[in-house]
Amino acid sequence: MGSTDAPPRHDGLVVTAPAGRRAWTTTWLLLAFMLVNFADKAVLGLAGPQIMKEFGLSRQEFGTAQAAFFSLFSLSALGVSFLTRKVRTVVLLLVMGLLWSVAQLPMVWTAAGFGTLIATRVLLGLAEGPAAPVAVHHVHGWFEQRERTLPTAILMVGAAAGVAVAAPVLGAVITHFGWRWAFGAVGVAGFLWSVVWTVKGREGPLAPPVGRRADTADGVPGYPEVPLRSIFGTGTFVTAALGAFAAYWVMSAKLTWLPDYLQTVLGWDLKQASTAVGAAAVANGVVLLAHGLLARRTARRGTGGRLPAGAGAGLLLVAASAAVTVFATADALWIKIPMMFGPMALALVMITAAQTAIARITPPSQRGVVLGALVAVFAMGGIVSPLVLGRIVDSETSAAIGYRxxxxxxxxxxxxxxxxxxxxxxxxxxxxxxxxxESPAAGIAVSH
Structure with missing residues (x-):
């Protein structure tokens, strides 16, 4: 591969920019960004049993606390995504990282109660809502279209790795220092990432211009913009958003309720539950990375396989549905527990596939906005899932029946x-x- 340290080259109507060392450095930094992002999300679920006990909460009330995180999540995802047209993404990412730390640290204070928990989760959701669309938009500024699936998948691996690292580490913090210091730990992690990003963060050579005409860049014709309603009305956007909503529903349900399910229904202790949640998160990451590598290999060979693009991700959702059904109904642990790993993780491929598919149908200057709209839709799963599952469990005669x-x-x-x-x-x-x-062999090609 060549280096992306130099500006992209303009060859007529094509801009070429092979992915190089700096592109991958940026990808790894954003992987860490997503790792902290999902550690922030995971801390509430891991500390859930202790928080419910200390504050005297029902599961439905605790579900309200988790849903509070998503109350402004979708709005901020959409609103900040519009800012990508006026403000450099490197700045937006730094501001988000700092706000995450500010939102977590108040819970270390022993006098902070349930009201403070709700308020800080709302602030955290406001700051984390734009994380995925802005990070993906930023990393796409470093890679050609055909190269984007792997770095996008790596960012989503950060979600899995965040939970995989957070589950055992935060479980140990909760056991030895109490649940409040788990919030402090992720707050410090967010601050440290912000320091590194201040030094290393850079805009990519394929990033669309900020604050200038969308259809020109340095005098070179660019993509003409497409009415947003036309993009939002495509079958690709609608079904990608719905599929990602379902995948995010699963992710949120596991983050919020899986620790409680393993402890309450299966009778595991916190260490066992944290280890299982972490192992499941590792499996999530393996699935996402394998999908990204396979997609990259296919793109480089120039073959798309027998299924249309997008169909494979949809069928993986169907396979995940079967795995969740087995997990819910099987009594034998040797059948139930393996479903938590690879089979249920197949749903998460849709989140990567949806973002790369949306990037394909969107001109670069509008990519941040449309990705933000996608996240605004599928993040609603994070609001609905904790509330619905919490209500179902509380309404049944036993937690086992409710969770089933x-x-x-x-x-x-x-x-x-x-x-x-x-x-x-x-x-x-x-x-x-x-x-x-878009040219299959170049970063940006334009049509007239």
Missing amino acids: DGWLVTAALLLVTGLLAALFMRPEKDAQRLGVT
Whole structure:
């Protein structure tokens, strides 16, 4: 590979910029960014049993605390994504990292109660809502279209790695120092990342211009913009958003309720539950990374396989639906527990596939906005999932029955959205219809 340290080269209507050392350095920094992001999310679920006991909360009330995190999540994801047209993403990412730390640290104070928990979760959600779309938009400024699936998957691996690292580490912190210091630990991690990003963070050579006309860059013609309503109305956007909503529902349900399920229903202690949650997160990361490597290999060979782009991710949602059903209904642990790993993790591929598909049908200058809209839709799963599952569990005669019904609702959602994505998620077809063309061998090509 060549180096991206030099500016991109303009060859007629094509801008070429092979991914090099600095591109991958940026990817690893954003991997750490996403790791901290999901450690922030995981801390509440890991500390959940202790928090419910100390504050005297029902599961439905605790679900409200988790949903509070997502109350402004979608709005900020969309609003800040519009700022990507006016403010450099390197600055937006730094501000988010600092706000995460500010939001976590108040819970270390022993007098901080349930009201403080709600307020800080709202602030944290406000700061973390734009994290994924802005990070993906930033990393796409370093890679050609055909190279983007792997770095996008690596960012999503940060979500899995965040939980994998956080589960045992924060479990140990909770055991030895109390649940409040778990919030302090992730707050310090966010501050340290911000310091490193201040030194190392840079904009990519393929990043669209900020504060200038969207259809020109340094005198070179660029992508003409497409009406947003046309992009949002495509089968690709609609089904990608629905499929990612279902995948995010699963992720949020596992973050919020899996530790409680393992301890309350299966009778495990905190150490066992934390280890299992961490191992499941590692499996999530393996699945996402394997998908990214496979997609990269396919793109470099110039072969797309037999299935249309997007159909494979939809079918993986269907497979995950079957795994969740087995997890919910099986009594034998040797059948139930393996479902937590690879099979249920297949759903998360849709989050990567949805973002790369949306990037394909969107001109670069509008990419941050459309990715933000995608996250605004699928992040609603983070609001609805904790509330719905918490209500289902509390309404049943036992936690075991309630969790079984809640997981079956999750399986049904995965099945329906997976079938829709398999049928209607067609990024190449929709990109051609919208007039968003791109050379398979270059970073940016334009149509007239």
